[in-house]
Amino acid sequence: MARSAGPGLLATFLRSFVIQGSWNYRTMIGTGFCFALLPSLRRIFKDDPAALERSVRRHVEHFNAHPYLSNVALGAIVRLESDEVDDQAIKRFKTAVRGPLGGLGDSLVWASWLPAVSMVAMSLFWLGAPPWVAVATFVVVYNLGHLGLRTWGFRAGLRNGREVGRSLTRVDLAAWTERLRAVDALLLGTLAGALVGGEGGLVESGALWAGLALVAFVAGELAGQRLWRPTAVAVVAAVALLTTWGLAS
Amino acid sequence: MELLLISLLGGVLALDGTSVGQFMVSRPLVAGALAGWAVGEPATGVLIGAVLELYLLVSFPSGGARFPEGASATVVAVASAAVVEAPEAAALGVAMGLIWGQVGGFTISLLRRMNGQFVPEPATASSRTVSIAHRLALGFDLIRGVVLTFGGVVIGRGLVQALAGSWPLPMDDTSGLLLVGGAVSAGILLRSLGGFRRRSVLFAAGLALGFIGTRLF
Numbered sequence: 001m002a003r004s005a006g007p008g009l010l011a012t013f014l015r016s017f018v019i020q021g022s023w024n025y026r027t028m029i030g031t032g033f034c035f036a037l038l039p040s041l042r043r044i045f046k047d048d049p050a051a052l053e054r055s056v057r058r059h060v061e062h063f064n065a066h067p068y069l070s071n072v073a074l075g076a077i078v079r080l081e082s083d084e085v086d087d088q089a090i091k092r093f094k095t096a097v098r099g100p101l102g103g104l105g106d107s108l109v110w111a112s113w114l115p116a117v118s119m120v121a122m123s124l125f126w127l128g129a130p131p132w133v134a135v136a137t138f139v140v141v142y143n144l145g146h147l148g149l150r151t152w153g154f155r156a157g158l159r160n161g162r163e164v165g166r167s168l169t170r171v172d173l174a175a176w177t178e179r180l181r182a183v184d185a186l187l188l189g190t191l192a193g194a195l196v197g198g199e200g201g202l203v204e205s206g207a208l209w210a211g212l213a214l215v216a217f218v219a220g221e222l223a224g225q226r227l228w229r230p231t232a233v234a235v236v237a238a239v240a241l242l243t244t245w246g247l248a249s
Numbered sequence: 250m251e252l253l254l255i256s257l258l259g260g261v262l263a264l265d266g267t268s269v270g271q272f273m274v275s276r277p278l279v280a281g282a283l284a285g286w287a288v289g290e291p292a293t294g295v296l297i298g299a300v301l302e303l304y305l306l307v308s309f310p311s312g313g314a315r316f317p318e319g320a321s322a323t324v325v326a327v328a329s330a331a332v333v334e335a336p337e338a339a340a341l342g343v344a345m346g347l348i349w350g351q352v353g354g355f356t357i358s359l360l361r362r363m364n365g366q367f368v369p370e371p372a373t374a375s376s377r378t379v380s381i382a383h384r385l386a387l388g389f390d391l392i393r394g395v396v397l398t399f400g401g402v403v404i405g406r407g408l409v410q411a412l413a414g415s416w417p418l419p420m421d422d423t424s425g426l427l428l429v430g431g432a433v434s435a436g437i438l439l440r441s442l443g444g445f446r447r448r449s450v451l452f453a454a455g456l457a458l459g460f461i462g463t464r465l466f
Binding site (some may be wrong): 017018020021022023024025026027028030031032034035038041042052053056057060061064067068106110111114115118119121122123125126127128129131132134135138139142143146181182184185186187188189190191192193194195196197198200201202204205206208209210212213214216217218219220221222223224225227228231232234235236238239240242243245246247249 | 267268269270271272273274276278279282291292295296299302303304306307308309310311313317340341343344347348350351361362364365368369371372374375376379380382383384385386387390412415416417418420421422424425426427428429430431432433434435436437438439440441442443444445448451452453454455456457458459460461462463464466
């Protein structure tokens with residue numbers, strides 16, 4: 001690197017935890033991205049305030065990525081700015097990575113890792129484990145993956161700069177996502193078994209509720225996400241109706 | 250004093266949802282446990298948290314999507330249900346949580362629109378304006394979470410106190426009703442994982458494991 005970000009690197013890494021703090025529909029995480037970069041930029045351009053402000057204007061523009069994987073871009077941008085790479089090349093890099101870092105992160109973290117750990121914790125709870133064990137398992141296991149991904153991403157970006165795509169290809173996050181989704185199916189079955197036969201589960205509630213739950217499960221599988229909101233409305237309506245009935249009788 | 254503590258807890262947990270950290274302590278399971286501890290009803294807290302976690306299994310803070318906010322909703326649900334002794338009040342608490350999750354999602358959209366008004370324009374931005382705008386936005390999100398939780402707990406507690414005595418179902422049926430709603434989320438998740446046809450073997454193996462688990466523990 002031509003100019004070192006030095007201690008600014010740690011501050012940038014720590015600020016990456018608030019990268020979505022000013023999320024908005026105009027620049028998305030652009031302002032947060034620039035806020036996270038600032039400590040490193042201040043070190044890199046410590047002798048050139050005008051260059052610092054030019055760099056700020058470059059990075060406050062529209063940007064979006066999954067918050068954990070945005071560390072890949074943060075690390076790479078610190079490297080590019082340190083290497084005095086030209087403005088247009090940096091813009092092209094950010095445009096190229098924001099789509100993949102968003103899509104990969106959403107499918108790996110939100111749609112695979114989070115449900116996996118959540119289902120482990122809920123299965124433990126409904127299988128009768130002490131509640132604090134279920135909660136602690138969730139927090140510890142989830143954040144091992146979370147912090148590992150953030151740290152790996154930042155280091156990979158910093159090490160490889162513009163070539164960080166190679167790290168992403170080598171690790172093959174898409175393949176990991178697919179494996180994790182298979183595990184998710186197994187865990188969903190385990191959770192379903194615990195919800196049916198576990199303490200306070202559907203067996204204890206009776207055949208009527210077990211039958212209705214089976215119908216609801218099949219309906220969810222057939223209709224997908226669009227059934228979520230009507231279900232929430234139906235549950236609230238059922239609670240309201242039952243309460244009204246209870247008041248009247 | 251307790252109401253302020255709960256509201257602050259809701260605000261801090263709501264921050265974790267998108268703005269700060271995303272350690273997922275904002276998920277209903279964790280938020281429920283913390284709220285239960287705060288109101289002196291840890292068992293109610295974890296139970297309501299686990300039910301809402303099941304409902305929100307297919308809800309993620311993804312990109313610009315509007316999603317039900319689980320953290321403040323769970324704190325509201327637990328704090329509301331905890332005002333009466335009857336465990337059946339959990340149904341009223343969960344219903345309140347489901348409503349408040351939607352209200353929370355709406356306030357996040359509002360906040361994001363507001364953030365768009367004051368984040369600096371790229372052409373005129375400076376290191377100072379970026380720092381100020383970002384910190385202000387973080388502060389607004391904390392205030393949003395605190396006010397949202399405060400309002401929800403005040404309304405929820407009033408409703409539960411007035412209505413809990415009229416709840417007609419015993420606990421087993423109450424659990425059944427709540428789990429039927431959760432079963433829809435489980436079905437939606439299976440579809441998103443590739444559907445029953447593609448995942449039937451793994452799902453069935455998991456189901457068997459789950460049943461065996463219920464007999465062992």
